[in-house]
Amino acid sequence: MKHSDPVQGRSLSRRRLLASAATVAAAGLVPRWAMAEDAVANLASDPRRPQFHLLPAKNWMNDPNGPVYFNGKYHMFCQFNPLAAVWGDMSWYHSESPDMLHWTHLPLAMTPTPDSPDSFGCFSGSAIKVGKRVYQVYTGTKLTTPDLATIRDGENKIQESQCIAWSDDPALVKWTKLPEPIIPLPPPGMKITGFRDPSAWKQGDWYYMTVGSGEAEVGGCVLLYRTKKLDDPKSWEYLHKLTSGEWNGKKTANPCDDGEMWECPDFFALDGGHVLIYSTLGKVIWESGHLDEATMTFTKKKTGELDLGAFYAPKTQLDAKGRRILWGWIQEKRSDAEMKVAGWSGMMSLPRVLSLDKDGTLRIKSLPEATRLRGTELPYQETRAGILRTLPKATGEVLCTGGQDATMQLKMSSNQGELLQVTYEPDTHKVLVDGKEIGLEPTDLPSLHAYVDGSVIELIVSDRIGYTKRFYYPGSMAPDIEVHATGSTSVTLTGWKISPISKDRLTTPKFTI
Structure with missing residues (x-):
């Protein structure tokens, strides 16, 4: 979940709720997109809107969340504001596709629940399939006191916790949230600069989960947790940092802009090695290397940037052929006022296929299909x-x-x-x-x-x-x-x-x- 805009170098008013949580929750019950006819006409005729990229029918979108291939369909979720073309009221948009190219809008998957761990917003997360069920681990946010706040941005009043929801619906339209977090607080003793964007996978008898984080004046890092039961809060245990980086020494209001915080980590096996992707310093970084499965520590061998432009907070998935597919949020580079007039903001990148050379170099190709x-x-x-x-x-x-x-x-x-x-x-x-x-x-x-x-x-x-x-x-x-x-x-x-x-x-x- 991106907390600021590195492209424009300005803070977005992400701490401001644009409507009550009850209103947002109600919006999630509407199966069709409610748009006035003149708004539809303006959006449909806007030449700047894409014709073959995925984006919601209107309003703001950002990070891809929990893309998954399930029951013969590709499901894409992303951060979405149902009420405006600027950031706010973070919910989960949902669409499905037979081929990762042609898409159909579905009802919103998740919206903030009043008086809950995600009452301020449902931030980013990832999918994991277990039998006929799909789980989504995600970051819930709520307003809190400074001592419990995990977003350290000067206001220090938003608490992040790791939450879980699941669907037994073959179409993944109906979702159930666990009412309490699976990981309510970050590890004790750390001067946390952020605590969000979980990503889970199964390895042996354990489920592992990474969380993006960082320490003040130390640097960004990826925290590693494990459990044998995904939806049991008492069974999750913190292991250690999977890996970490260094602060650049230039203090900024947003710790993601100076390397004190790593957002949206995604860790996966690929072509005999392992790859970590994370977002910080306004960039998307990849690292390839070796995972010691005995100690669950990652050793970096090679690194680079994924994209040099308006591409941020990516997420990967496996497709029907077992290929590793990369998705990213394509950001706007215009003002809030311009986005409000347009009525939309952001789009999903086209799918890209990842592979790893024998020397650890990450390769990126457009989807052949x-x-x-x-x-x-x-x-x-x-x-x-x-x-x-x-x-x-x-x-x-x-x-x-x-x-x-x-x-x-x-x-x-x-x-x-x-x-x-x-x-x-x-x-x-x-x-x-x-x-x-x-x-x-x-x-x-x-x-x-x-x-x-x-x-x-x-x-x-x-x-x-x-x-x-x-x-x-x-x-x-x-x-x-x-x-x-x-x-x-x-x-x-x-x-x-x-x-x-x-x-x-x-x-x-x-x-x-």
């Missing part, structure tokens, strides 16, 4: 310097490749100016993306795979790292995007139209009973 969204191939023009393709109305997919010895430059621009510039120099094996440097291995082939959707560019560079960029423009028409590739004769540029996943920009159909 996303080719099903492709329409006709876009026409191209040969220019003096290279190849030009045009994405009509800021929508489409492009793939630019070259040989190991190829020089390469890719530019995207519209009538509003340049949107993206990428260059690759084979002599240094470095890629510059809008001035940000990415080092490649000598064996890496330069490739740039990008999706453009209304107001977002999702770029993956050489299967090594992502770069997610937001762009905005005035008016009611999306501009055409010119994509120009130049460089060696081996450089190729292919492009496709992309089919919308619904008939309008509300993105997904409504759920009906």
